[in-house]
Amino acid sequence: MRCVWRVAIAVGVVLLPAAGQEPGYTFDRAQQFLKTYCQACHEGGSAVAGVRLDRFAAPASLRTEAHRWSRLAIRVRNGEMPPKGSPAPDLDAREAFTGWVEAALRREACAGGMTPGPAPIRRLNRDEYTATLRDLLDIHLDVGQSLPADGAGGEGFDNAAETLFLSPLHSEKYLEAARFAMDFAAKEYKSRARILIAAPGDGISPDQAARRILEAFLPRAFRRPVEASDLEPYMALFRAAREQDPAFEPAILFALRGALVSPLFLFRAEPPNSGSEARRLDQYALASRLSYFLWGSMPDELLFDIAAEGKLHEPAVVRAMAGRMLRNDKSLNFVQRFVEQWLRTRELTAGHEPDAQLFPEYVRDEELRSDIRLQPVLFLRELLMRDESLLHLIDSRYTIGTSNLAKFFGFEMPLNPGRRKQPQWVELPEGTNRGGLMGMPAVLTVSSYPYRTSPVLRGTWVMDAILGTPPPPPPADVPPLEEIAAGAPPKSVRERLTQHRANPVCASCHSRIDPIGFALENYDAIGRWRDEDGGKPVDNSGEMPDGRKFHGPDQLKTILMDHKDLFVRNLAAKMLGYALGRGLTLADSCTVDAIVAEVRENNYRAQSLIEAIVLSVPFQYQAGAARKE
Ligand code: HEC
Ligand code: HEC
Known part of the structure; x- marks a missing residue:
């Protein structure tokens, strides 16, 4: 479902003074709007499509009928209601109305303070699955190419639970990949040392060795401690395999493969909260949330240890962890996936290529293309690692430079002479017009047509x-831009x-x-x-x-x-949606407001955004079972 949050409507407020929340707009004016433009079709028992205005007539309906209100506002915003041919409000009136609805719904939703919202079960997406296998088995193998791609959902990201169900095609491909990865690991010295930590030998029976291996492997694969009873099914697999062939190694590998097929590995499920009240998330679930947010992969040893100590909700600990995790190479997974989907620059590798005849120098130069594509990704990553202000994304004296980019831009950059081809953080010379995201060719290309x-x-x-x-x-019936006739x-x-x-x-x-x-x-x-x-x-x-x-x-x-707060709000909402792996709801807008306030107080420091998200109620808590959503 395209989430309610996208009602995010006419925040055009300041930049676009015609639109947005008009100061004097009232509930009565909204009623007047509905009467004028909607009543003809949506009144009484014969109301069209079951939409009856009397449902919306009392102020309390903003609370009790919030979802209906927001659906209604979306139809108005999109210009679908009233339908073509009936007397229609002009754009200003439309946006004044929808802007008011959105603000009113937010106020109502926030009246109860921050709430955790839903935490749906999801499968690991393709990238997460690939990275998790790599870390779990300690192999350098990209199984991703053989897996189906994931669609985007929620706030526009491919880690959104809405889209991560398991189709038969998925299960088959995932199982194949797991088998392949395990066989690969069994041949690698490093992975063998990591996984096959025991062997039958002097004084150790095959069963004891198998048990030791599983005791070490399963908690990592399932990302939480396992009980002795959880071990039994895998011991049974081990014994069954040995009945066919008494050799130790094939039997233990068979049992280990079994673990990779378990839903506990394949899905990110959190122990359910059956109580009626929200509660703090279990520490291991929190460790997984953190690692899948900032690394796109499973927690490492240190995260597991801190979870075991029960400290993952302490602000000081979380801050230290966030900084440490961002400095790790694995954070590139997160930043790349986030940035390329947020800015849509992923399309540059998927169908949105500039025209090869008009721009051969771009299309033919693979190195340049890769530098262009990585520039915004590495820029945000540097901002995060250096804990610089997020406002650099709008404008900055710095950028990510390479010798290819310098040539493309047509000016010298102060590149490190030893590694001119490597992307690096550089200060821009005066007057280059290249500061911030909007000076970056990736962004400028993806927001152009291939030929103009x-x-x-x-x-x-x-x-x-x-x-x-x-x-x-845009309305459906707009004529295309007149193309230039030959000779004109x-x-x-x-x-x-x-x-x-x-x-x-x-x-x-x-x-x-x-x-x-x-x-x-x-x-x-x-x-x-x-x-x-x-x-x-x-x-x-x-x-x-x-x-x-x-x-x-x-x-x-x-x-x-x-309008920096508008920008930061947008960035915070996107990143919260990414971190939670789901679309945001109206109730989450209170959390977003709180995050923005926190970031502003911290001079827009990039890490303060990560910290505020990780410490937020929806990230740390789990809703009670009684909740309707
Ligand atoms: C000329 C008649 C007419 C007028 C005027 C009209 N509508 Fe509708 N409305 C319809 C019809 C027909 C449908 C069902 C088809 C559809 O969903 O597009 C509908 C559907 C809807 C729905 C969809 C319900 C759902 O289940 O998603 C909403 C919401 C709605 N109208 C709101 C409004 C609002 C708000 C106005 C005034 C700004 C309005 N309509 C004015 C005819 C009208
Ligand atoms: C409700 C807002 C809205 C209205 C009204 C509207 N447009 Fe647009 N128009 C857009 C948006 C948004 C886009 C960009 C669409 C996209 O992302 O592909 C667009 C795109 C276009 C383009 C393509 C631009 C290009 O570079 O090729 C043309 C041409 C255009 N509109 C002409 C018109 C004309 C003519 C009218 C009036 C008859 C009109 N539009 C009314 C919102 C609107």
């Missing part, structure tokens, strides 16, 4: 990925767009979207700097609906910086 820039796509991208305030989806005088994309902004209906959206993209028009469709487009100087000026004029990326960033 689109200020509309870039504007939409900024409103969505950076501010978390995506514009409403060249026109810039901007000139062609001006036409449709003359139409007030189109302008209601495009006067907010396009100016943001215009400011980025100096970057071509693969993010190179240009001063001309279509034979004319690039016009990089824009004007916001409130009359604020600006030009070029620097001034756009200044405006975005004025």
Whole structure:
């Protein structure tokens, strides 16, 4: 289900003054809106689609009918209700209404304080499964390629429980991969030493050796201590195998493979909370949450030890752990998966390639492409490790540089002479227009068409990925942008767009979207700097609906910086959704607000975001069974 949270509607508040939460908006005005535009079809016993306005008539309905309210607001926001042909509100009225609904629902949901929300069972996704096998068996083997890819759910990530069910195809492929990995490990000296820690020999019976091996292996595979009784099924497998063939090793490997088929390995299930009240999560479940969040893999020895001491909810311990985990190479798993899905740059390797004829220098140079793709990932990773301000993502004097990127940008970077090809944290020379995410070619390319820039796509991208305030989806019947006929005088994309902004209906959206993209028009469709487009100087000026004029990326960033809390809120919501592996609910918005406040108090330090998420109620607690959601 596309989550309620996406009602995140018209937070366009400040940047887009036409929209959002109008200060004087009241419950009565919302009622007036419904009466004017909806009553004709949604009143009384014959109400269409079972949507009856009297359900929404009392203020208490914001609490008791929250989900209905939010569904209703989504339909209005998307311009689906009222249907075409009936008298319709203009965009301002629509957004004033939906902005009010969202704020009112949030207020109601937060009235009870922070709540943990659901914690669904999920299978390990492809990346997690691959990494877990690698760490568990201590092998360097990527079994991922043979596994089916996972779709995205929740807040847009492929670790969302909503999508991680187990199909027959999955079980078969996962089992095959487990068998393959175990056979591989059995041939590796290092993994053998790690797993086969006992052997029948002087004074040790085969059964005793098998038991020792399983006692060490199972808690790691299941990511929690095991009881003696949990061992028995695997001892039984071991004995059964020996009845066929008395050799020790094939028999113990058979039993170990059995463990990799267990749901306790394959799924991330937390011991259920059958009580009616929320309770603190069990320490081992917490260790797994931490490690799958920051490493995309199983906990290591130290995490298990701290869990055994029962300390994983102590802020000081969690802080120390978060810092340590981020510095470990495994955190690259997390940052890469998070960033590439958040910014959509994963599409650069999956179908969103620039046109090979127009941009051969990009398409043919694999090293450059890889540097481009990794730049935003490594940038966030450095911010996290250095504990620098998250606002560097909007604008920064630093970036990730390589010799390939320097050549692509057309200026020298102060690269470490010994390793010019390796990505590194560098200070940007003055006036380069490359600071922050929006100076990065990965972002500029993924928000363009393969063959040209689109200020509309870039504007939409900024409103969505950076501010978390995506514009409403476009109406269905919009004619495409006029392409330039052969022989006609060249026109810039901007000139062609001006036409449709003359139409007030189109302008209601495009006067907010396009100016943001215009400011980025100096970057071509693969993010190179240009001063001309279509034979004319690039016009990089824009004007916001409130009359604020600006030009070029620097001034756009200044405006975005004025909305830094909107940006941080969006980032926090995305990362919380990723950390919890599920879509956020209305109730989670209180948690997001608290996280943003915490991060602001800490001068936007990157690690303070991680800490606030890990210490948050939904991360640390488990809802009671009686909860409806
Ligand atoms: C001209 C008649 C008409 C008007 C006016 C109208 N609707 Fe609808 N509405 C429908 C019809 C028909 C459906 C069922 C088809 C659909 O879901 O698109 C529907 C469905 C809905 C649903 C979907 C229920 C569900 O199960 O998802 C919601 C919510 C809704 N309307 C809200 C509104 C709101 C809010 C307004 C006023 C802003 C409004 N409608 C105005 C005809 C109307
Ligand atoms: C409700 C908001 C909204 C309205 C109203 C709207 N658009 Fe759009 N339009 C968008 C969004 C959002 C996109 C970007 C879609 C995407 O991400 O692919 C878009 C994309 C476009 C594009 C593609 C831009 C490109 O670079 O190729 C054109 C052309 C366009 N709209 C023209 C129009 C015209 C003409 C009208 C009026 C008849 C109009 N739009 C009304 C929201 C709107």
